[in-house]
Amino acid sequence: xxxxxxxxxxxxxxxxxxxxxxxxxxxxxxxxxxxxxxxxxxxxxxxxxxxxxxxxxxxxxxxxxxxxxxxxxxxxxxxxxxxxxxxxxxxxxxxxxxxxxxxxxxxxxxxxxxxxxxxxxxxxxxxxxxxxxxxxxxxxxxxxxxxxxxxxxxxxxxxxxxxxxxxxxxxxxxxxxxxxxxxxxxxxxxxxxxxxxxxxxxxxxxxxxxxxxxxxxxxxxxxxxxxxxxxxxxxxxxxxxxxxxxxxxxxxxxxxxxxxxxxxxxxxxxxxxxxxxxxxxxxxxxxxxxxxxxxxxxxxxxxx
Numbered sequence: 087x088x089x090x091x092x093x094x095x096x097x098x099x100x101x102x103x104x105x106x107x108x109x110x111x112x113x114x115x116x117x118x119x120x121x122x123x124x125x126x127x128x129x130x131x132x133x134x135x136x137x138x139x140x141x142x143x144x145x146x147x148x149x150x151x152x153x154x155x156x157x158x159x160x161x162x163x164x165x166x167x168x169x170x171x172x173x174x175x176x177x178x179x180x181x182x183x184x185x186x187x188x189x190x191x192x193x194x195x196x197x198x199x200x201x202x203x204x205x206x207x208x209x210x211x212x213x214x215x216x217x218x219x220x221x222x223x224x225x226x227x228x229x230x231x232x233x234x235x236x237x238x239x240x241x242x243x244x245x246x247x248x249x250x251x252x253x254x255x256x257x258x259x260x261x262x263x264x265x266x267x268x269x270x271x272x273x274x275x276x277x278x279x280x281x282x283x284x285x286x287x288x289x290x291x292x293x294x295x296x297x298x299x300x301x302x303x304x305x306x307x308x309x310x311x312x313x314x315x316x317x318x319x320x321x322x323x324x325x326x327x328x329x330x331x332x333x334x335x336x337x338x339x340x341x342x343x344x345x346x347x348x349x350x351x352x353x354x355x356x357x358x359x360x361x362x363x364x365x366x367x368x369x370x371x372x373x374x375x376x377x378x379x380x381x382x383x384x385x386x387x388x389x390x
Contacts, residue, residue, distance in 0.1 A: 087125045090162065093155045095122035096134065100144050100152045105137075110351055111243055113234040126151070178206035181371045184228035185213045186309070193229070196378035197371060207367045226368045227358045227375060231326070239357040242376040245383050247352040248327040249291055252339040256319035263342045267292045270322065270343065271300075277312045277323040278302030290324045292346045328354070328383070354379070 099108045099119055109116040127134050134148035144152065185193065194211060201207055212225075234241040251270065253263070264270035271290075276299040278287040287298040287305070304315035309329065316323040317338055333339040341347075356376045358368055 087122065089129070090159075092122040092125050093159060095119050096126055097152060097155050097159065099123060099135070099142075100148065103144075104142060111234060111241075111353070113239075113241070177204065177366050177370075179367060180208040180210045181226045181367055182210040182224055183212060183371060183375070184225045184230075185211075186229060186231060191378070191382050193375060193378050193382075196381075197374045200374040200377075201370070204367070204370060207370065209371065225359075226365075227356070227372045229354065229356055229375065229379070231354050232352050234353055234355050234357065239359055240372070242356040242372070242379075243353045244356065244376070244379040245328060245354045247350045247354065249324050249348040249350065250327050250330055250341050251290075251322060251324045251343045251346070252316060252330050252334070253322040253342055254317055254319040254338065255340060257322065258340055258342075260319075264322075267295055267343060267346055271297055275303035275321040277315050277321045278305040279309060279312050279323075280305055280307040282307045291348050291350065292343075293348060294346075326354075 095108070095112070095114070095118065098112055099105055099122075102108045102111065105119045105123075106116050109119050112119075123134055130147075130151065132147045133145050134151060136143045136145055183197075194213075197209060201209065229244075231247060234243065253261075253274075257275075261274060264274055270276075276290070278299045280286075281288055287302065289296045289298045303321040304312065306312045306315070309325070312323060313325060313329060313333075315321055316325075317333065322342065330339055330341075334341060356372060356379060358372045
């Protein structure tokens with residue numbers, strides 16, 4: 087096993103205190119984290135964690151190794167950055183950025199403001215969901231919703247994906263609130279969000295069932311357009327909480343079925359391919375996006 091990667095997995099596990107959560111955030115299997123820790127314990131000849139069926143606690147020896155490992159990893163990264171010729175020469179050129187429909191969060195404004203001292207960095211901004219496979223392969227930095235794949239990407243998690251079902255006050259006045267998920271599915275007009283890759287509608291996801299709308303009242307591949315149909319009272323819909331919370335605070339939307347809200351094992355996160363690990367201009371844009379998203383969700387939590 088690669089010793090450097092094993093140390094990275096160990097440090098991540100020490101930070102989270104949970105092997106399964108570490109695997110989820112890094113996009114690896116729980117077994118990979120377990121194997122890395124076991125490998126290091128064999129190398130060092132002492133236990134790094136005390137584990138049972140319910141808890142995982144780092145040992146005093148593990149804390150010593152963690153402190154040294156964090157320092158060593160930081161020095162390793164700094165060494166490559168300091169002596170990499172590409173790093174010294176990479177402050178000029180394009181950075182292709184891919185985002186879902188989140189421009190209203192002020193991300194573009196934050197990135198452009200942060201790049202005011204780097205006029206030779208050229209943002210190539212690709213917002214929306216209509217990216218071909220070729221486009222995706224050429225992305226330098228992006229924002230994505232899903233399970234982070236840390237094997238191939240450096241990631242910065244921003245927020246978990248919590249799903250809420252919402253209706254406009256006008257639609258609620260006409261139909262009343264659904265009594266259950268089954269009632270919502272059978273009796274209420276629903277928006278259908280189209281997956282342009284498969285041509286099928288995305289499913290509504292609840293703790294005990296999933297379903298795709300059978301006779302949607304509005305169909306669009308664009309999440310913003312689907313939300314607009316809900317705001318106009320044409321249909322109910324299920325959306326990420328970060329999408330609907332501003333409208334809920336303004337009274338333009340109401341939550342329904344609160345006991346059936348779902349938090350998926352997905353994250354909204356910023357990513358960059360590991361092949362760009364030491365490319366300065368890519369890292370600058372990555373850090374600006376991560377900072378802007380962190381600030382946005384901090385402000386959302388505070389005001390919500």
